[in-house]
Amino acid sequence: MAVNLDKEKCIGCAACVDTCPVEALEMDGDKVKVDEDACVDCGACVDSCPVEALSM
Numbered sequence: 001m002a003v004n005l006d007k008e009k010c011i012g013c014a015a016c017v018d019t020c021p022v023e024a025l026e027m028d029g030d031k032v033k034v035d036e037d038a039c040v041d042c043g044a045c046v047d048s049c050p051v052e053a054l055s056m
Helices: 015-019 044-048
Strands: 025-028 031-034
Touching: 015 025, 015 044
Parallel strands: none
Antiparallel strands: 025 031
């Protein structure tokens, strides 16, 4: 199971993209996109999000 993204909350800052150790996150326009197959549920991105758009 991959991290959950609330696109309404996402501000496109890319802090989570830079934090992800397995490169499972990427920018898709002005929002983040989660590669569910690559995500390893480590939670690093959740802790880095300033607007709590990501959750486990």
